[in-house]
Amino acid sequence: MEELRMSDAEATVDGGTGVDPAGNGAARTAGDRVIRLSDVTFGYTAAPVVEDVSLDIHDGEYVAVVGPNGSGKSTLMQIMLGLLRPDDGEARLFGEPAHSFDDGQRIGYVSQHASAAKEMPITVREVVRMGRFPHVGFGRLGAEDDRIVDEALATVGMADFADRRITKLSGGQRQRAFIARALAGEADLLVLDEPTVGVDAESVEAFYDLLESLNDDGITVLLIEHDLGAVTDHAERVICLNREVYFDGPTAEFVDSDALARAFGTAVGFLGGSEKR
Numbered sequence: 001m002e003e004l005r006m007s008d009a010e011a012t013v014d015g016g017t018g019v020d021p022a023g024n025g026a027a028r029t030a031g032d033r034v035i036r037l038s039d040v041t042f043g044y045t046a047a048p049v050v051e052d053v054s055l056d057i058h059d060g061e062y063v064a065v066v067g068p069n070g071s072g073k074s075t076l077m078q079i080m081l082g083l084l085r086p087d088d089g090e091a092r093l094f095g096e097p098a099h100s101f102d103d104g105q106r107i108g109y110v111s112q113h114a115s116a117a118k119e120m121p122i123t124v125r126e127v128v129r130m131g132r133f134p135h136v137g138f139g140r141l142g143a144e145d146d147r148i149v150d151e152a153l154a155t156v157g158m159a160d161f162a163d164r165r166i167t168k169l170s171g172g173q174r175q176r177a178f179i180a181r182a183l184a185g186e187a188d189l190l191v192l193d194e195p196t197v198g199v200d201a202e203s204v205e206a207f208y209d210l211l212e213s214l215n216d217d218g219i220t221v222l223l224i225e226h227d228l229g230a231v232t233d234h235a236e237r238v239i240c241l242n243r244e245v246y247f248d249g250p251t252a253e254f255v256d257s258d259a260l261a262r263a264f265g266t267a268v269g270f271l272g273g274s275e276k277r
């Protein structure tokens, strides 16, 4: 899937109950809810691949979605972002029905497939400048936009690579460039679908350190991840999915639970550090 950019609308929040099934963010209010799924069921055919999922994700959280291959993680993500509409139940994004949400500047999307931009003969700076396009329409970028682009490049440690072609970067550098594009767009929700597939181990660590520091700065991070070590090292909350939600709560509790084994239908142990399973 391509990077997702939506347009500009004042975020509204529902006046919901603030119910927090995961027990996360108990002190938070309904006002800072980013995503709400209520009894969501979806199937590409008659058989559901996501069934009866209810959860809230709040502003500033760092949430990882884990589960076996084909367990519905990407589908769930697309429902959250309004790209797929539930057959039953409701998905809300920044308080609006997800399918009609159109605020491109609020969401940055990075996947292992990254973007068609990675094949294009353009520089890192040009990729990052794309993040400003929703802000200036078809107009030209001004000095303030360039300042924001430079700041985004510096934040992800890519200032020295600004004039390098995106095709000449390593996988980890390329993902940093796409994060910078999201930052330049002033996204406050970063959605990442297995962003480090094909990225070398050292860069993976640095990449997760970067995500953590962005999260510390207040950006909400929602991550689909196969690397359970990265999840346990970095995410504060885990949603374990296999069609249904098997676990939704703090990472430390997930590690001690049998949710993973139940979701995978087999005994699965945690691997340390950033080892892959």
Ligand SMILES: Nc1ncnc2c1ncn2[C@@H]1O[C@H](COP(=O)(O)OP(=O)(O)OP(=O)(O)O)[C@@H](O)[C@H]1O
Binding pocket: 044, 049, 067, 068, 069, 070, 071, 072, 073, 074, 075, 076
């Ligand atoms: N566009 C589609 N049309 C029909 N079936 C689909 C489509 N996309 C996914 N599926 C099926 O839906 C199920 C869930 O797929 P999904 O990609 O959401 O799982 P996932 O957990 O993200 O998988 P992976 O970890 O392998 O990427 C799978 O059985 C998959 O084959």
